[in-house]
Amino acid sequence: MGKIKQFFGRRSSWSIPYLIFMLVFIVLPLVLVVFYAFRDPQGNFTFENVRTFINERESVNTLLYSIGIALITTIICILLGYPAAYILSNSKFNSSSVMVALFLIPMFINALMRTLATVALFGFLKVPLGQATLIFGMVYNYLPFMILPIYTVLQKLDKSYIEAAQDLGADNRTVFAKVTLPLSMPGVVSGIMMVFMPTISTFAIAELLTMNNIKLFGTIIQENINNGMWNYGALLSLIMLILIVVTNLFNDDKEESVAGGLV
Amino acid sequence: MKRFFAKAYIWILLVMLYAPMIIIGVFSFTEAKVLGNWTGFSTGLYRSLFTNGAHEALMSAALNTLIIGLVAATVATFLGTVSAIGIFNLRNKRFKAAMNTLNNVPILNADIITGVSLFLLFVSMGVTQGYVTLTLCHITFCTPYVVLSVMPRLKQMNPNTFEAALDLGATPSQALWKVIIPQIRSGMVSGFLLSFILSVDDFEVSVFNVGTNGLQTLSTYIYADSRKGGLTPELRPMITIMFAVILAVLIFMNLRAKKTNQSNSLK
Numbered sequence: 331m332g333k334i335k336q337f338f339g340r341r342s343s344w345s346i347p348y349l350i351f352m353l354v355f356i357v358l359p360l361v362l363v364v365f366y367a368f369r370d371p372q373g374n375f376t377f378e379n380v381r382t383f384i385n386e387r388e389s390v391n392t393l394l395y396s397i398g399i400a401l402i403t404t405i406i407c408i409l410l411g412y413p414a415a416y417i418l419s420n421s422k423f424n425s426s427s428v429m430v431a432l433f434l435i436p437m438f439i440n441a442l443m444r445t446l447a448t449v450a451l452f453g454f455l456k457v458p459l460g461q462a463t464l465i466f467g468m469v470y471n472y473l474p475f476m477i478l479p480i481y482t483v484l485q486k487l488d489k490s491y492i493e494a495a496q497d498l499g500a501d502n503r504t505v506f507a508k509v510t511l512p513l514s515m516p517g518v519v520s521g522i523m524m525v526f527m528p529t530i531s532t533f534a535i536a537e538l539l540t541m542n543n544i545k546l547f548g549t550i551i552q553e554n555i556n557n558g559m560w561n562y563g564a565l566l567s568l569i570m571l572i573l574i575v576v577t578n579l580f581n582d583d584k585e586e587s588v589a590g591g592l593v
Numbered sequence: 594m595k596r597f598f599a600k601a602y603i604w605i606l607l608v609m610l611y612a613p614m615i616i617i618g619v620f621s622f623t624e625a626k627v628l629g630n631w632t633g634f635s636t637g638l639y640r641s642l643f644t645n646g647a648h649e650a651l652m653s654a655a656l657n658t659l660i661i662g663l664v665a666a667t668v669a670t671f672l673g674t675v676s677a678i679g680i681f682n683l684r685n686k687r688f689k690a691a692m693n694t695l696n697n698v699p700i701l702n703a704d705i706i707t708g709v710s711l712f713l714l715f716v717s718m719g720v721t722q723g724y725v726t727l728t729l730c731h732i733t734f735c736t737p738y739v740v741l742s743v744m745p746r747l748k749q750m751n752p753n754t755f756e757a758a759l760d761l762g763a764t765p766s767q768a769l770w771k772v773i774i775p776q777i778r779s780g781m782v783s784g785f786l787l788s789f790i791l792s793v794d795d796f797e798v799s800v801f802n803v804g805t806n807g808l809q810t811l812s813t814y815i816y817a818d819s820r821k822g823g824l825t826p827e828l829r830p831m832i833t834i835m836f837a838v839i840l841a842v843l844i845f846m847n848l849r850a851k852k853t854n855q856s857n858s859l860k
Contacts, residue, residue, distance in 0.1 A: 345679025345692055348672060348736070352695045355733040359710030360698075366713055414606055423599040429607075431847055436610055438839055440794040442812050443832050446819060447613030450628045454616055473610065531703040534796060534816055548705050555709055555801065560716070567709045571702075578701055 363571065366564035379565040389550060389566065393530075396547040399461075400529035403468040404476075407525050408518060410469070411476035415517070416510075418477070419484035430481065437474045444471060445535045459541050467539040468529050475528075476521040483517030484510070519580065527574055614836055621829035628829070642827045651827060654814035658793055661724070661810065665731035666788035672732065673739025674781050678773065680740070681747045696741070699734045704797035707734055712801040722804030730802045731792045738791065739784030746780035779849075786846055790839060811835070 370376045383389050417423045418430050436444060448467045449459070457463060491513065495505045533548035545553075547570065554563030616628075621639070625632045642648055680696075683689040699707055711730050715722050750773070758768035774781075796812035803813050811831070818825055 341678055341682040342684065343679065344675050345683060348676035348679065348740075349692065349695075351672065351733075351736075352692075352698075355711065355714070355729065356695060356698050359714040360706075362713040362717055363706070363710045366717075410606065414603060417599045417603055420599075423596055424603070427847075427851075429603065431843070432607055433610070435840065435843055436614075438790050438794065438843060439614070439836060440796065440812055442796045442815055443617075443835070444613060446815065446824065446828075447617045447832070450620075451613045451616050453628060470610065470613070473606075527703055531705045532797070533705065534800075538819060548703075551705060551709065552800075555712065560713065563709065564713065567706050571706050574701065574703055574706070 360571070363564050363567050366561050367568045368565075369561050371561060379562050382562060383565060383569070392545055392550055393547050393569070396530045399465060399468070399546065400526045402465055403472060403529045404522055404526045406465070406469050407473050407476040408521065411473055411521065412480055412518070415477045415480035415484055419481050419487075433474055433477050437478070441471055441532070442534055442538075445538050449538055459539060459543075461540070461544060464536060464539045464544055467535065471535060472525040472529065475524040479520035479524065480514060480517035483514050483520075487513055523577060523580075527577060530573070531570055617829055618833045618836070621833045624826070626826055628824070628826075638827055639830045642830050648825070648827050650809070651814060651825065651831065654809040654811050655831065657724075657809065658811040661728050661731055662789045662792040664728050665735050665792045666785050668728075668732050669735035669739050669788045670781055670785040673736045673784055674743050674777065676736070677740045677743035677747060677777075681744065696737045699737050700741075704734075704795070708798040708801035711798065715802070721806070722802055723806055723808055726804070727799060727802050727808065727810075730798050731795065734795070734798060735788035735791055738787050739781070742784040742787065743777050743780040746777040750776050782849070783846065786842060790842060793835075793839070 367379055368375055368377065370378055414433070418433070424430075445467060448470050452459060452463050487510070491509050492505055495509045500508065530546065531548040531551075533546065533552045536544060536546040536549055547566070551563055551566045551570065554560075554566060620628050620631070622634055622636065623631050624635050624637045642651070680689060680692045683692065708730075711726075711733065712722075715726050720726060754772050754776075755768050758772045759765065763771065794812075795810075796816065799810050800813050800816060803809060809817070815824075815828060818828065
């Protein structure tokens with residue numbers, strides 16, 4: 331009894347329950363994704379799911395199409411979001427933190443509700459649903475996620491670099507191209523991470539925005555799981571997981587959480 | 594001139610971002626079945642939403658969302674705070690790094706993968722999915738955010754105060770309650786509010802884990818409803834209310850953050 335008391339008296343042992351919790355609810359489930367991906371419905375080891383994925387062009391095509399849509403969405407988000415982040419972080423144009431908060435608040439509204447609202451807006455304006463509305467809706471949904479990381483980086487940027495460049499004779503355009511832009515790249519990379527991956531993997535959003543006419547990769551994962559084809563669904567999830575791991579290797583700024591700016 | 598264009602750009606973006614929500618809000622005050630038809634101002638939809646029994650499924654989904662959000666946020670705050678203190682005091686660098694990496698997995702992972710993987714966990718264990726398992730799922734993706742909001746407070750703390758309390762005769766638990774907790778409380782509150790919002794907003798994890806016993810959260814209800822074609826008109830006041838509540842929570846959080854910033858700078 332005394333030993334147990336001593337063990338929990340050490341504050342470092344307080345991490346043990348969470349370690350067990352994470353092993354059960356984070357590690358084990360991911361291991362199961364890999365496990366199910368290489369099983370047939372009877373539970374035997376098989377590469378059949380991989381073969382289906384490669385031979386049936388449908389899944390591969392959906393994946394490529396999703397990556398295309400995600401690329402377009404990400405580029406539009408950068409083009410619209412960078413100037414916004416720049417203006418918000420520049421004391422010449424904006425000194426109010428309320429404006430910043432206004433841009434971030436939509437992140438905390440249920441994506442499904444935001445999407446339904448967007449669909450309602452398209453209906454109200456009599457715009458037919460299709461690929462264009464899909465991209466528009468995605469940009470709507472993910473723009474704040476692009477603005478936040480760029481804004482955070484720009485705000486932390488040491489202004490003396492800019493002054494130094496000006497002192498050395500650079501004009502405004504050169505200062506931006508040679509100093510501000512390169513120094514803000516980490517924010518852009520984080521933004522890409524937060525827009526690109528979710529665009530590929532969301533399912534309900536694409537479904538609602540196109541009346542289920544266009545399928546993204548997330549949609550076919552969900553369809554397979556819902557129709558009881560767990561093994562194939564697990565394989566598709568595994569492919570998605572590998573994509574996430576690979577893109578995360580490019581981004582080492584892990585401490586910055588989504589809500590970092592708001593909380 | 595430049596300033597004018599900058600301001601104009603920001604406002605146009607804001608109007609675009611909020612337009613859908615404003616439209617829902619405006620049309621929650623008219624009774625037309627189809628959104629976009631204005632049949633005169635009326636609070637009929639709000640009344641019908643709160644009429645007993647009229648929209649039982651919708652109201653019970655909203656209640657489930659609220660209960661799961663509160664329970665998940667409470668448990669996540671407790672678990673996350675205890676774990677953050679534990680992780681912070683780990684001496685082994687590698688173990689500490691491993692714990693932090695594991696903690697980041699649900700944050701970096703796509704929601705759909707978190708949902709599918711937890712679904713496979715429960716299915717392979719033969720556990721029937723329902724209230725308990727869904728709450729466990731929500732605790733899983735909320736706790737990491739609590740750990741991340743408590744950790745910076747621990748780092749700011751003077752590590753000697755705890756030892757000083759012990760030297761002055763406090764028991765470890767007294768030192769915890771009187772010394773550590775007061776200093777990390779703001780991080781715990783942020784973690785709790787954030788967890789609550791994340792839980793209420795969640796769709797992609799919930800939809801795989803509500804099970805087959807008819808349990809619905811607000812998001813899964815809306816999804817099922819929109820699939821049937823034609824949204825229940827009462828969803829418009831419901832979405833408006835939720836939007837207002839989340840807006841209120843966020844404004845409260847921001848004001849609180851400002852206050853603590855000010856008091857910190859005063860010190």
